[in-house]
Amino acid sequence: MKSYRCTMCGYIYDPKKGDPDNGIAAGIEFEDLPDDWVCPSCGVGKELFKPVA
Numbered sequence: 080m081k082s083y084r085c086t087m088c089g090y091i092y093d094p095k096k097g098d099p100d101n102g103i104a105a106g107i108e109f110e111d112l113p114d115d116w117v118c119p120s121c122g123v124g125k126e127l128f129k130p131v132a
Contacts, residue, residue: 083128088121
């Protein structure tokens with residue numbers, strides 16, 4: 080499971096934790112997030128996230 084970092088604010092989406100505050104359960108891979116999911120910290124779309132090396 081790969082984590083992804085928001086290039087605008089640095090928020091890290093960790094699939095092991097998910098995004099429970101926004102209805103995303105633990106275990107959901109970044110690629111499987113809904114197309115309309117946005118960064119919970121700054122509100123940008125998935126296209127501005129990059130994989131964490």
